[in-house]
Amino acid sequence: MTDPFDLAPEHEQVVFANDPATGLRAIVAIHSTALGPALGGTRFHPYATTDAALRDVLDLSRGMSYKAALAGLDLGGGKAVIIGDPRTLKSEALLRAYGRFVQSLGGRYRTACDVGTFSVDMDQVARECDHVTGRTVAHGGAGDSSVLTAYGVFQGMRAAAEAAWGGTSLAGRTVGVAGVGKVGRHLVRHLVEDGADVVVTDPWQPALDTLVADHPEVRVVASTAALVAEPLDVYAPCALGGALTDEVVAVLRARVVCGAANNQLAHPGVEKSLADRGIVYAPDYCVNAGGLIQVADEIDPSGFSFERAQQRASGIFETTRDVLALAVRDGVSPALAADRLAEARMRDVGRLRGIWIS
Template sequence: MSSATPVTTPTNQDVFELGAEHEQVVFCNDPASGLRAIVAIHSTALGPALGGTRFHAYASTADAVADVLDLSRGMSYKAALAGLDLGGGKAVIIGDPNTLKSEALLRAYGRFVESLSGRYYTACDVGTFSEDMDHIARECQYVTGRTVAHGGAGDSSVLTAYGVYRGMLAAAEAAWGGEDADPAVLEGRLVGVAGVGKVGRHLVGHLVEAGARVVVTDVWAPALDRIREEYPSVEVVESTEALIAQPLDVYAPCALGQALTDDVVEQLTAKVVCGAANNQLAHPGIEKKLADRGVVYAPDYCVNSGGLIQVADELEGFSFERAQQRASGIYDTTRDVLELAASDGVAPATAADRLAEKRMRDVGRLRGIWLR
């Protein structure tokens, strides 16, 4: 199944039918702490599943199930395309992290992850931070993305943003010419960043350094205040709609998923779409609409794998220099995806899926032989 195909929000669907691709889906409940969580393991063909824990106030359990299944599938593709010996998994904790998160809840969650015996490694995602991973690690050994003080990689958004920037250079070169990841390809270009939280803020720094003109938006006012303080040259607009209405050269969705809808694609002036958000395509067919409009789309799970690379490096004993060198390869991977898309006459999202699926088949088959 193409990673561009989102899971339909379940109504009366059987969970087995909904998660038919997945190896395991675990529901976690601890009434004492208020924990309600779901862990989804999509594939361990290439190795143990690794993926962050998202803490979010979902409107319903059904929405949480749909999201965790989508996200975990994406992690399988992301790890495969990044060349990692890891499978795909994800977890969601249901609730508002600003009011529900506590040491007791995080430690209860850690005990659930520990019970999976290493089939799933957790890390940070929306609503969770390295300090939270330290609490989880008090009950669980299968944790990455810990604070530097505890021997971890720290904030994984650093290399997530760096990887998106590297992928953006490759996409910009495909759109306007250039080579060798020269930042000059972005100089003077107007780049719109939707979402300037953990990842988007770091991405803005790379873009400003490259000489791009940057306009941003975010639903959280403090995030915009921080951008104003750190980057006075950056323009701030009040909404995503106002951002998209700008004469953008590059659009970088860096908030939650489903950012590329029919309406957004129709309004976009950008020649390049490259951002950090997961599952950006609202439905199958959006990637073709982008291609038909001449937009170079850098598939999300291709360019946003820097954070995964960063936290995965902890499993070897973390080296920022080694992880950054690996994340710099996102430029080459993005270029390979775009070249395959051009040669095969398919959308970049399809080309990325093909490369990831080939590695999962070929290497997964080889790994299975050695494990017998």
């Protein structure tokens, strides 16, 4: 197994949990608390190995630090993974055991939903833990965070469209959405309402059936490979990470890439390939911050306000515009431009809080 100290020397804390009675095997990674307590979702996924789970949680938690910084939140970056198939392993006992584990961290990490977990699951976690966001509306929470995740991606896509074509509307553009689950289905709604022609794919047929029932004008293709070969204007990866491989970029015909999936680049060199082909890439951790903004609003002493959270998520348009403009000005990749903006805020605020960041 990979040594966490070698793999993630900048992470503050990586904690493993094991509860044989419930089958819980979990990892929490806290990347940075320079801006405040680490907040990030819990991913429940059947990883092939513990090493794969560790690598994923480290990458995801790092992205959360940058996402919170770009969104202007006073929160750090963290993430959790539960290893296993949620369809067969998830139970109230396991979720409550996980809640006790998160509680033991004393508030350094606050959890929420992610792939494989939902607001009702957070209600169960909260029976044992004070540091839970993304709960159901009935329990005073923000509800489904995918709503504002999709809204933020749509705002980022408008900014990327402006960089590519000079206008923010997606009307008449062909947008390919890979993955129409929790976030992708909401993104499709925004795109259809804006007048885009939408093409989708998803390996889970029920997700496609539900989407087409709501939006019969949407066209479905059989696979991601078929989707990226379409004459797209925009490609939106909205499933799991690593979607942008060398092979995908080689055949991609879109002018813009902007989607909800985390850690979309299979390796750092992919972004150069996108730039070489004249493709505008909106960094995922910049555009998909809407869900984080939504669940973070639960922490407000006055209670959750969807309108306030949505207003803040609308700022993703300006942030994406700034990132893309900085990339052009400095002759760097959009991801590097986004990193510089995020790191500057973590450094400046961290020093104000008495946390030295080099």
